[in-house]
Amino acid sequence: MTQPSSADSEYRAAARRLCRRRLLTGTAATVTLALGTNLPRPAHAAAKLDPARIDKDPFTLGVASGDPLPDSVVLWTRLAPEPYEPDAGLTRRPVTVSWELASDERFTRKVRSGSVTAHPEFHHAVHVVPEGLSPRTAYYYRFRAGRWMSPTGRTRTAPAESDATGSVRLAAVSCQAYHDGYFTALKHLAAEKDLDAVLHLGDYLYEYAVDAHGGDRADPSLQLPDSFNKETATLEDYRLRYALYHSDPDLQAAHAAHPWIVTWDDHEVENNYADETPDGSPPEAFLARRAAAYRAYYENLPLRPPQQPSGSDLQLYRRLHFGRLAQLDVLDGRQHRDNQAAGDGWQIPTEETDRPERTMLGAAQERWLTDGWKSSRAVWNLVPQQTVLSRRRNRTTGPYPLSMDAWDGYPAARRRFLEAARTAGVKNLAVLTGDVHVHYAMDIKEDFDDTGSRTAGVELVTTSVASGGDGVAKPGDWQTLIDANPHMKFYDGRRGYLLLTLDQRQLRADYRTVDVVTRPGAPVSTAASYVSKAGDPGLEPL
Incomplete structure (x- = not known):
């Protein structure tokens, strides 16, 4: 007791x-x-x-x-x-x-x-x-x-440290903008059976204003106070925004049904911020804002005492184990990163982008991750984190703009990440990602310019719960991205979540989707399923 x-x-x-x-x-x-x-x-x-x-x-x-x-x-x-x-x-x-x-x-x-x-x-x-x-x-x-x-x-508790039997079943979600639609995906997630945990990969809430009828929810029965119709900046603002999100019945149901393992991205504070560098506000005011946001984050999520905030810092990266089947290294790719080079959108990389000392995780977190991989005894090493690790080109001929806010904007940090995994002997690496409001399944190549280079692991990207509103299976750039990125095996633009089932033999990824979120009640279906065999990294469709 x-x-x-x-x-x-x-x-x-x-x-x-x-x-x-x-x-x-x-x-x-x-x-x-x-x-x-x-x-x-x-x-x-x-x-x-x-x-x-x-x-x-x-x-x-x-x-x-x-x-x-x-x-x-x-x-x-x-x-x-x-x-x-x-x-x-x-x-x-x-x-x-x-x-x-x-x-x-x-x-x-x-x-x-x-x-x-x-x-x-x-x-x-x-x-x-x-x-x-x-x-x-x-x-x-x-x-x-x-x-x-x-x-x-x-x-549900995790398997015992020495337990290598059975399977582990996880779900991954991200990006639940209240004002963009209903959390229908979470209603279906709550009904999934035998989940060991839900991984939330960032953008649990959004700092943007929400009008009286819930934005694109356009619910005439909803009469939200004016206090929500502004961007969050103060501790009171962030606390109220969490209250709005937690009042959603589908989010409540998903929390009550399964234990959650959470990490953040940018919108829990401010769009595309990097460490102490804001997206637009004065630095001193931003540190106060970040402190308020981090405190409200801890207050409103099921985090352990070591994650209690200290001013505008919060120790979020941490390691969990599911027996001998899976080690989860939960990363914080927002609080410790260098500022984006060449802006934070899609830009042609510059010399600044490729500086060897640039970091996504910070030196301390990089060492912690490397040491954890070296001591891992798990069959699968899962890395829940925020932004896309694999290279993404959005055109088939150069010069190629890349997303400066993702790992493409931090190529030296990505090289260190992959080299650390190789040196540690990580055979079954699976990076779990949110942020981009689409489903992707990708092989992680040691050299993305050489389609025949070794596959270092797989990246499984979950789409948004609601952010971006109603999606389509094949967005307008679908063919371009498939052609420009040979390591990309799957791309779907609808809302939903990702199911992962792993055992000694394989990891299976089921991409779950709903067609509509601007009105409630859409059914869920499995858009595609992929497997990666233990000891033989790479994704194959089922």
Whole structure:
């Protein structure tokens, strides 16, 4: 059972760390204002609010779980009786929340239970980490505050470290712009059976304005406050935007059905930002904005205590294992990268683009990844990350513009990535990518200019949940991209998600699609399936 004092101390320690950061001169006060002042100290804690006085359902944002280990998993919720109000309808006082974990949906066989404090400094979010659980086991969880009970969530622990049996089944999603359409893909994802985890590969939310009727959702019954009809910039803005997204029933269903493993891309802060370099705002103001965005990200997702933010930094890259079948090295390709060369769109590469010291991951993360590969005992080394690793040309004759925001804009970093995998002896490399709002299946070539060069691994790119609105199976550039990129085996422009099933023999990728997201209810289908055999990298259609 989790002890309240331990959980409270974790939150208070995190709160005291929030404003510690290596800051540019003159930005400390700005970041402090962005994050709030008078963070709690145990000796001066505010009196708790009696949960019995909460007169409206505080669990309007649902529940979630994440980062499964063989013996533990993160459980999340946030209290919000009035989710579209800045204070969520609660006073600036802590609230005690009880939780329970059981091996059955009716909670007749309880496994763990306890209580935790929902602190106002964290917008009344809670992260519970029950430990001592059994590996490869499904559990059910729920929260209570006063007379209110949360929805029930289902989660699952990872296989034991030495387990090389059976299979692992994962899903990958990305890019869920609320204003571009309904999260129909997530409704279908919630109904998928026997998933070990969902990998969210970035752009969980978008910073852009959302009008009263939800943008392209055009829902006349929806009357959103004016506070959503502006770009996010402050901590309050980001918190409200997460409340909007978490209020979506399909997103709630997908969180309640499966544990999630998340990483971010750019829109969780600002489009195409790079480390401390904004896309357009003044640097000092951007650091404050980034600090606010990172804090709201942690508050609203099922992340472990090591991912608590420190000012405008958050340690997001991390490693998880699914027995001996899969090692997941979850990357952060946004916080530590050099600024884009030659702009951040499609540009002809320059000498600056190819500078050997340019980095996508930063030196520390590169070393961490290399060391992890060297010590890996897994059959499959999966790399969930943000932007397309493989080369993409959008014309069949040169000169060739490339996407400066993707790994094409960081060719030296890509060479180091592939060389590290080769040196470490990684035989079954699968890079999992989001960002581009289309499905791709690609072989990763050691030399993309030589179609006969060794295949170093495979890249599986999942399309968006909603970003880009309704898509088509063959976009206008479909033939050009297929002709210009011989390593590209599949390209589909519809919305959806990716299913991965892997065992000792092979990795299978099923590309799931929906035809329409600007209205709800579209069915899901499998557009294509590919396999890569263990020890023989490369994708073949089924």
